[in-house]
Amino acid sequence: MSARELPTGLMLVHGNQPERMRDLIVQWIGQNPLAPLEKEMFLVQSNGIAQWLKLAFAADPEAGGCGIAAALEMSLPSRFLWQAYRAVLGNDAVPAVSPFDKSRLVWRLMRMLPALLDEPGYAPLKRFMANDEDQRKCFQLAQRVADLLDQYQVYRSDWLAAWAAHEDVLIDARNARVALPEEARWQAALWRALLADVSAQAADGIGLRDTGRAAVHEAFMARAQAWRDGDARPRELPRRLVVFGISSLPRQSVEVLAALARWSQVLMCVHNPCMHYWADIVADQDLLRARHARQRRRAGAPAQLDEAHLHLHAQPLLAAWGKQGRDFIGLLDEYDSDEARETYTPHFTRIGQRIDLFDGEDALTLLQQLQDDIRDLRPLDETREHWEPVDVQDDESIRFHVAHSAQREVEILHDRLLAAFAADPTLRPRDVIVMVPDIEVYAPHIQAVFGLLDASDPRSMPFSVADRAQRAFDPLIGALEMLLALPYSRVTVSDVLDLLEVPAVRTRFGIDAEDVPKLRNWIDGANIRWGLHAAQRASLGLPQADELSAPNSWAFGLRRMLLGYAAGERAGAWRGIEPYSEIGGLDAALLGPLTRLVDALDHAWRTLSEPATVEVWCERLRALKTAFFSAGDGEDAYTLDRLDGALETWREACDEAALTQPLPLAIVSENWLAALEGGGLSQRFFAGAVTFATLMPMRAIPFRRVCLLGMNDGDYPRSRTPLDFDLMRRDYRPGDRSRREDDRYLFLEALLSARDHLHVSWIGRSVTDNTPRPPSVLVGQLRDHLKAGWRLAGNEAGNEAGGGEALLDALTIEHRLQPFSPDYFPAQPEAATLYTYAHEWGTPVPQPRDSARAAALSAPERDEPLSISELGEFLRDPVRSFFRQRLRVAFESEDAASENHEPFEVDALQAWQLQGELIRAQLAAMERGEADLEPAALARLERMHRSGDLATGGFGEVIGEELLAPMPELFAEYRKALARWPDPLEHQYEIRLDATLDGRILSLDDWLSDLRAGPEGALGRVILEPGTLVKDNRYRGDRLVPYWVAHVAAQIAAGPVTTVIVSKVGVAEFAPLEPAVARDYLLALLAAWDDGARRPLPLAVKTAFAWLRKLPDSFDGARASVPAEAWEAARGAYEGNGRTPGERDTNAYLRRAFADFEALAAHDDFVVLATRLLLPVSRAPLASSRAKRASSDAGETA
Known part of the structure; x- marks a missing residue:
């Protein structure tokens, strides 16, 4: 058969295995080719089917393919059928897109619905659309009504024809007519109003009024039925059409395919799960119109199958799940007569194929048997x-x-x-x-x-x-979504930093990925939290304020950055702006892009906030896209092109609908983003x-x-x-x-x-x-x-x-709850039902007694000597030091909530930091010889307000008063301590100590300053601690540990030195030590640091001090000498008591290394380390008349 002799007609191939029908199609087309350069047209419903067919054609001829997949056009049924309407009726008669198409109808309804509400019959809609100032209800209703009318055009075109003829009726599947319910009469009236509105825009010819899908379909069918042999064939129709992988089509579509068979060869491959007639095993079989069926009844099945005997002749799963397929096959049976099959069956027989491809293979497995x-x-x-x-x-x-x-x-x-x-x-x-x-x-x-x-x-x-929806994985669309929400957004730090993670945004503003961490630090340092400026905050309902009274906003932070760069910190405040002076050198070039980004956000906020017409919105959105995005790769370029195309399509739809009313951003943005999720074969x-x-x-x-x-x-x-007003749900x-x-x-x-x-x-x-x-x-x-x-x-x-x-x-x-369940790691895995290839979960877990020494790393490589502060921080939390310093792992997570809100309150750490600043300001005043320190403290507090460290208004005033409250008494105590050593020493004292560990040298090398001389040459150090040293009448050992390490080092560097630490609550004093004792202690601490750099040491400081408090004075260091009450106290301190969290609960590093107290204390290392390193700290503080009353009863170290 040559290409010129291609027979027309509708040919249906049934089969239970799609691959057999695919092979038939490949063979059929291979042996009956079209003319060169002529395209093969396929109708498919999913991209999966399309790709699968292309792969089959591209397979080698030895594998049953054609060796090439070219000139294959895959289309969705709805798109092709509208093209077929235009090909038969003429492009002038049928527009490229119908005004009754769902995407176009929405905007016509947006214009018409508000004007119709006062007419009789529209009361249900009027009630729904009450209080619709932002038009959102109108838009949602228009979407749902457009979708419903789209369904009516496909599945209930007879209703629409009756309504157009002013017959307010419903027609059921048996062609019976019933009056339209009173509450639904608005649907018929609305359809007539739509027809009249479209008709008013009609052009010459068939007119837009007649281009609803139902009307166009009727005209198409009339033209097809009027066609006679010898009439000119529509040139734009394909000569062959293959329908594959579609398990359901509406009657309207099947009618079109059957009509197209007059001019084209239409080959439909029907996935039929059963080789026998099975329509009567599913409900509503009496509604099928076919008077004959292609498949014959199964042997032994009665001609009439009633429900009582259904189980004797039906396959239960097919009866339960097959209704949709039954309907589709029954619909096709209306167009597949015995006479028609006799005409096309020989064509398939000639190439060794059949039209009923139901092959039964050896059913060896349970799946095959089913x-x-x-x-x-x-x-x-x-x-x-x-x-x-x-x-x-x-x-x-x-x-x-x-x-x-x-x-x-x-x-x-x-x-x-x-x-x-x-x-x-x-x-x-x-x-x-x-x-x-x-x-x-x-x-x-x-x-x-x-x-x-x-x-x-x-x-x-x-x-x-x-x-996946594009907005779920495409960062550019996510950024666009954020920008379109600007009028309702707080514009937080997280929002802007998320924008900077998008490559297309960074490209537009000239920011590299490695610049983002630096910008994050500047933003945090300038105390930016949320809000573009005072006006933007006021738009969200906050009281209106002038620009300079919007602390923690982007305008506030940028002013601080720019002033700090231009004038430096020493220039002081200018017009109420406190400079942020951490920006300088070449890095300052980043301020330009950041400023441009914030300016662009400000411009977008102002332009997007007001409703506008469609034309204006298109200009705004294109400008927004241009302002924020520059394609850095092909994917971004494709997405930006799609956004442009979606805008143009929307503008055309609104122009056609004559929609001129202003629209709010919410409706426009939702429509624009939804346009990217349209279905297709891409x-x-x-x-x-x-x-x-x-x-x-x-x-x-x-x-x-x-x-x-x-x-x-x-x-x-x-x-x-279903929608309450969906009339189809009442009439299957x-x-x-x-x-x-x-x-x-x-x-x-x-x-x-x-x-x-x-x-x-x-x-x-x-x-x-x-x-x-x-x-x-x-x-x-x-x-x-x-x-x-x-x-x-x-x-x-x-x-x-x-x-x-x-x-x-x-x-x-x-299966088990966790992938690391021991059940997944049986002794004989080859015979196991439960197994896993994630062998990481199966790594043998060391027993608690060995956990302190398990998996030690190699010795650390360190070229520089240690400092006193490093040793102090190590001793304060050895486990954290191991993770942070050796493994470079940080478990602390940044609090996104805190970076997005102004500081209405300060936590203990923030209070410690802020009071430290107040202390340093007052110490500087003392060095300048000022007797009254309050002005210096107040000046620094005012800088905190200007810097955004404190909340505005009453919140900030209360916090400021709380920060200042302990200062007078703190400095009074500090002056008392200074009086014991009145002469400050300018000299700095060096400490250098080498420890030999396994043939390696580990050094401590640092300098001590702030020493003072007293009578008879006695030396002392007086330190101000912003926090508290005493809690519950006990010294806080974890606060004393860093000062203790420095105190011990001072004994070697400068000789006998007394250290006094003055805090808001409590004064501690360390007496001088013998140099040999100090040396031995530091050597032990250096050895512990070396060990702690190889593995997490089993030492939790708060827990250890609770344990030490219960030891007798005669404790000899042996584990056997530890009283039971010491272990119980330590357990409570580590694990908590149900009401108070333990040290483990507040320290992620301890939780990771030592899950419970048994894991921490099982090995003797806990006893040795606590005794050697922390027992001296526990017994060191001296309570004296110089200590504050709060510390006079301390007696012990917590």
């Missing part, structure tokens, strides 16, 4: 007799996995796939599809599990995630990797392994609450779409598409209390069917029920 039952319409009674018992050791074709969370589902899947690849070298990642109800829910878990491993890891496998699929996708209709592509995750009760089948017709029916048929298609294995998992256990949770009702039906139809091999004869239950238990794997 599929064979559906193909053969085998009832349950026959199933029990037909199949042998299942040996689950050899048959792994179906498995159910019960998990505790979505994360565990993905981890389990990863392990199972690794096992499958290891067991079958022919299995490739592209042979696996994983489908979930909502890919956005699972995408983070997929990335966390499959994206965790490096490509060099043998456990790594390629994967791709399809069907999503990536079949990327040569494990494919993750959303469960979507018409994806019945065969895969060797089909995995269904998230099959939870309530999540699948998915439900959508075959072919109507339903989300739940779609999902049922999709589950059936997924079951039929699996060739080797079906993996089903759900969250079947609560993550909090392990209580069971049911699976999806569809999974429950599948499990019940397997239990009723098969039995486990080896089960006692005659015990059918028990055999089915035992089989279900064998097919179901109950």
Whole structure:
């Protein structure tokens, strides 16, 4: 058959295996080619089907392909059918886009609805749209009504025709007419109003009034029926049309395909799960119009099948899930007569093919047997007799996995796939599809599990995630979303820093990725928190203020930065602005881009805040896009082009709808962003990797392994609450779409598409209390069917029920809550049901007694000597020092909430820092010889207010008073201490000490200053501590530790020195030490530092001091001499007592290294370290008449 002799007509091929129909299509086109350069047109419903067909054509001829996939055009049915209307009726008669298209109708309704509300019959809409100042209700109603009318045009065109003729009726599937309910009469009136409005814009010819889908379809059908042989064929129609992978079409679309068969060869491949007639096993079979069926009844089935005998002749799963497919096949039967098949069957016979491709293969596995039952319409009674018992050791074709969370589902899947690849070298990642109800829910878990491993890891496998909304993964769209929310946004530090993480934004403003941390530090240092300026804050409901009284805003912070760079800190405040002087040198060039970014945000905020017409909005949004984004790569350029295209399409739709009213930003931004999520065939699929996708209709592509995750009760089948005014829900017709029916048929298609294995998992256990949770009702039906139809091999004869239950238990794997459960690491893994390839979880955990010495690192490489402050910080928290200094790991997380809010209150650390600044200001005043220190303190407090360190208004005044309150008494005590050593020494004293450790030299090298001389040459150091030294009548040992280390070092550097530490609450005094004692202590501390750089030392300072307090004075250092009450006190200090958190609870480093007190104190290291390093600190402070009253009763060190 040559290309010029291509016969026309509608040809239908049925089959239960899509790959067989695909091979037929490839062979048919290969042997019946079109003319050169003529395109083959395919109608598909998903990108997966399109890619699958292209791969088949591109396969080598030896593999059944054509060797090339060229001139193949894939289209969605709705798009092609509108093109067919235009090809037959003429482009002048039918516009490229109908004014009744949903995307166009929304904006016409936006204009018309407010004007119609006062007319009779619109009372329901008027009630809904009350109090709609921002037009949001109107927009939402317009969207829903447009969607509903779009559905009516496809599925209820007879209603619209009656309404247009002023007949307010509903027509049911049996063609009976009933009056339209009173509360719904507004729908008929609105349709007539829409027709009249469109008609008013009509041009010559057929007129826009007639370009609704229903009217155009009617005109098309009339033209097709009037066509006679010899009439000119529409040139723009393809000569061949292949419909593949579509499991449902509305009647209107099938009518068009049948009509096109007059001019074109229309080849439809129908995925039919059953080779026999099965329409009467599903509800509402009496509504089908077909008087004949292509498939014949199964042998032994009665001509009339009533509900009472359904179980004797029906396959239960097909009856439960097949309604959508039944409707579609029944609709096709109306156009597939015996006479028609006789005309095209010989063409297929000539190339060795058939039009009914129902092939039964040897059903060796449980999955194949189940599929064979559906193909053969085998009832349950026959199933029990037909199949042998299942040996689950050899048959792994179906498995159910019960998990505790979505994360565990993905981890389990990863392990199972690794096992499958290891067991079958022919299995490739592209042979696996994983489908979930909502890919956005699972995408983070997929990335966390499959994206965790490096490509060099043998456990790594390629994967791709399809069907994600662009705004969920495209940072440019996320940034645009933030910008479009500016009028309602606080414009926090997090918001702007998130913008700077977007490459297209950085490119626009000339900022490199490595510059962002520096900008973050400047922003934090300038005390920027939120708000562009005072006016922007006022727009959010805050009291109006002048620009200079908006501390912590972006304008406030930028003024500080610019003044600090221009004048420096010493210049002092200027017009109430406190300079931020940390910016200088070449780094200052970054201030320009930051300022331009904030100025652009300010301009965008001002322009986006006011409603505007469509034309103005298009100008604004294009300017916004240009101001903030510059494409740095092809993906960004493509996204920006799509944004431009979406704006142009929206403008055209609004122009056509004559929408001239001003619109608010909320409506405009929602429409613009939603336009990027439009359906199409551009999503990536079949990327040569494990494919993750959303469960979507018409994806019945065969895969060797089909995995269904998230099959939870309530999540699948998915439900959508119908609109109250949706009249279709009261009147079912075959072919109507339903989300739940779609999902049922999709589950059936997924079951039929699996060739080797079906993996089903759900969250079947609560993550909090392990209580069971049911699976999806569809999974429950599948499990019940397997239990009723098969039995486990080896089960006692005659015990059918028990055999089915035992089989279900064998097919179901109950997984543990955590991936590191010991159950996943059995002694004989080859025979285990539970296993994992994440061997990191199985690393043997050292016993608590050995944990202090486990996995020590090599000796640290340090070229520079240690300083006194480093040793002090180490002793204060050795475990934190190990993680931070050796491992470079920080567990403290930045508090995003605090960086986005002004400081209404200060915590203990902030108070310590601020009071430290006040102390330094007053010390400087003392050095200048000022007797009254209050002015210096007040001046520094005023700088804090100007710098944004304190809250504005009353909050800041209260905080300032609290910070100043202890200062007079603190400095009075400080002066008393200074009087003991009245003469400050200018000389600095060097301390240098070398420790030899395993042949290495570890040095301490530092300088001591601030020493003072007293009578008879006595030396002393007086230190002001901003915090408190005494709590609960005890010295706080953790506060004393750094001062103790410096005190010991002073004994070696300068001789006998007394140290006095003065704090808000408490004064501590360290007496001089013998130089030999001080030397031995520092050598021991250097050795501990070296050990602590190799492993986390089992020493928690607060816990150790609680332990030391309970030791007798006669303690000899032996573990056996420690009284029980000391251990109990230490345990309470470390783990807490239920009311008060312990040291472990407030220190993430301790939690990581020592989970409980047993792990901390199991080894003798705790006793040795606490005794050697902290016992001297515990007994060092002297209580004297010079100490404050609060410390006079201290007696002990906490």
